[in-house]
Amino acid sequence: MQMNVDPPKFNHRNRVFFRTERKNEKMENSEEQKYGVRKLEISDKSKGFIELLQQLSVCDSVSDTDFENRFRELSAVGDDHVIGVIEDEPSGKIIATGSVFIEKKFLRNCGKVGHIEDVVVDSSARGKHLGKRIISFLTEHARSMGCYKVILDCSVDNKAFYEKCGFHNKSIQMAMYFAH
Incomplete structure (x- = not known):
């Protein structure tokens, strides 16, 4: 099932949220209407962003200075690296996130590929x-950046979820980790 979505519109100053539905389409349920996806803001560290990432993988505590430095570093690459978040407005807590970075290639007439990473929804x-x-936000961002495809790696446990989002099993992921 492919979702019919408008391209993302970002505006940090006005905090314009990206909504995955067109105006003439109804949301699947009213619960979804409460949650908009937006870009990560520097203040999101105090809203549980790092703790949310800890539900996904190893994520040591990050000092405020380190967070601010990494945030500025990622912001400097503009739309080539976007972190989307969903904030539960009543609690002020970040409850979902994911990121996409754009790889510029020589293949496919100097094409671009979106790489989705670090997708997690709070257990609650x-x-x-x-x-x-989150996935719709990230894939539509990649599409709006001119990517010819968007790819991700996932565990076997999450395969069905990503298939529901329109992804297909392509090949085998391999990794080499370095000691730090």
Whole structure:
């Protein structure tokens, strides 16, 4: 099932949120209407962003200075690296996130590929289609940047979720980790 979505529109100053539905389409349920996807803001560290990432993988504590430095570094590359978040407005807590970075290639007439990473929904907020909203935000961002495809790696446990989002099993992931 492919979602019919408008291209993302970002505006940090006005905090314009990206909504995955067109104006003439109804949301799957009213619960979804409460949650908009936006770009990560520097203040999101204090809203549980790092703690949310810890539900996904090893993520040591990050000092405020280190967070600010990394945030500025990623912001400097503009739309080539975007981190989307969903904030639960009543609690002020970040409850879902994911990122996409754009790889510029020589293949496919100097094409571009979007790489989706670090998708996680808070354990207390699962089942509300927030993961789909994050994935839609990230894939549409990649499309708007002119990518010819978007790819990701996932565990076997998450394969069905990504298939529901329109992804297909392509090949085998391999990795080499370095000691730090």
